[in-house]
Amino acid sequence: MSGTRTYEFESTVWKVDDPGTWFFTTLPFDLSDEIEERHRDSAAGFGSLKVRVRVGATSWTTSLFPSKQAEAYVLPVKKAVREAEQLHDGSPVQVTVEVL
Template sequence: MASEYSFTAELWEHDGMASWHFVSLPEEVSDEIEELYAHRANGFGAVKVNVTIGASRWTTSVFPDKARRTYVLPVKKPVRVAEGLEAGVQARVDIVVAA
């Protein structure tokens, strides 16, 4: 059984050498993923998900971010370009965590 989540969140850029962009999952979504799937996470605590933003679909992982106290979703450059996203823009996100 898979868990599906839909939400709107702001795209943000990580402070660091690389230009990584993320969306922070809402607290209630993160809490549920933690409860249901943390036991299956890899060494970094990553949980595999299928993502849809606009017409873009891909498979990646969400990662726990202790500083933000939530999971974060990386949004790769080809998706940002295809969907016209940049830091500070709100994005509608659909994710599916496969059981």
């Protein structure tokens, strides 16, 4: 079962616990399960899925990545987005994701 679909969710921005500057947000478990069910056949390397994302007034293209630790998909939130939307570690975030 594939096809483009848009999903909306609220989550929290979090920083990876290493010296890097990687920030992510985790998709809800039920939404991750639905996305995996619908789009697993179009997954690329490491199970990633290409997506178009909107947070506030900012849109960009990236990928969702399955996280065994989170048991859900995680979404990288790049620096330009964090700066434009004033997001920091722990910030709540409203996200719209379109699986491409």
